[in-house]
Amino acid sequence: MQPFNKYYAPDWTPEKGSINKFNGTHAYGARAKKIDEGILVVRFELPYNIWCLGCNNHIGQGVRYNAEKKKVGNYHSTPIIQFRMKCHLCDNYIEIQTDPKNSVYVVVSGARKKMEEWDPEDTEVIQLQDEGIKEKLEADPMYRLEHNIKDKKNIDASKPHISQLQNLNESQWSDPYTKSQQLRKQFRQEKKKDKVEYEAAEKVRDKHSLGIELLPESVSDTIGAKSIEYAPLHLLEKKRLETAVKPLFDKKKYTTDEHLKDLSHVVKLHTRLKMDPFYNPSGFTKPSNSTKLKDIVVKPTKKKSRKEDGKPTLVSYTDSESD
Incomplete structure (x- = not known):
């Protein structure tokens, strides 16, 4: 029974006094040290x-x-x-x-x-009387009578306000079921809205791997985010950005007809090589700057017949410009 302070030692007897005195302790325990x-x-x-x-x-x-x-x-x-x-x-x-x-x-x-x-009148708290007013009410019967009349006027003035509150309460809760239905409907709408905001916040957290709680968006946050001015980019970052948005073919470089023809020839040749793996480009030559596109003409292949060792064969070749 020690936890309940009801432990009696075997050698204790009532003649030896109280159990606290016998054990040398106080009734309040450690609080009375x-x-x-x-x-x-x-x-x-x-x-x-x-x-x-x-x-x-x-x-x-x-x-x-x-x-x-x-x-x-x-x-x-x-x-x-x-x-x-x-x-x-x-x-x-x-x-x-x-x-x-x-x-x-x-x-x-x-x-x-x-x-x-704070002022008790602003918080609508009951004002306590001062010590001077209390003494005056106890000593002066006339002042006590005037004070009672003033209290009755305050009560009469507050009755319309109390009646107005009672009428408002009765009108609002005349049909408790309808009022409860409206409150439950409002609660469900707020619950759905909170659920949508929570799911949107969870998507942002999962996307950016955030381990913090996201607060709902506010107008002040939006204005503050739009008013932030970032520091200028580093020189290396500027170069990377220019490279990312730079066009594949520089317009200033390819402005003349000769460069365009040269570029079109390279594109056609690469396209032919990609589409026809058996194509041999050795018969084609890269046109010079002075050669015009209309002067490059590929002549058809001629077929001739000759006999070798008494057997006729067909030989195909490509005529050059000198033929």
Whole structure:
């Protein structure tokens, strides 16, 4: 039964006093290790937002610490309690104590309070009465009567607004099924839209192998992306870009008729070689610059018959220009 603090040693008897006294421990256990100094470890929750002076980090309201609680004074008969705790982000210690006079917590050292002030009328929060008004209501019957009349006028003025809210609520929820149907329809549309955006984002992530979450596109992102000015390209990148967009045949180089004829002859010859593997280009000569295309004429092949060793044979040959 040790986990439940109900363990009784075999040699303990009720005549020896309490079990805690017999074992030499405190009822609060490790939380009372400094009980001789008047310090008890308690769970303390920050009453407001603070800035730690050790690491300059913001600590939000409601963060809980194991704080050393001790009494440091009195305000009349009310004790002033101090809480000392260590920041979870650094080694700095923060001290906060109560202020019974003003019913607030005060930061003594190690941090500073984040000032947040607002007008209760703007936030529509119930305004608490000041100490002066309370004392005047208790001491002056006439002032209390005037104050009651003023409160009744405020109630009468707020009735139309309350009635308007009630009528609006009744008109909106007169048919709960229809209202619920509209809400479910709107929810389905938003769900489909979110699914489409998620699938588009996943395609971009798969395409670029991204391991981060992509946020939805916004107008400010589009404007910012279009307003980016990139640095000039490197000289090597410029050369690569010019080579990629450069035409295959330079117009400046092939401007005369002679160069065009020369180029057309080379193209035809290469085409003939590719299409006819048995073609022998030795009978063709590359035309010179002075030779015109109309002067190049291929004469038909002549066939002659002769006898060799008493047997007639057919011999084919190509006439040259000298024939």
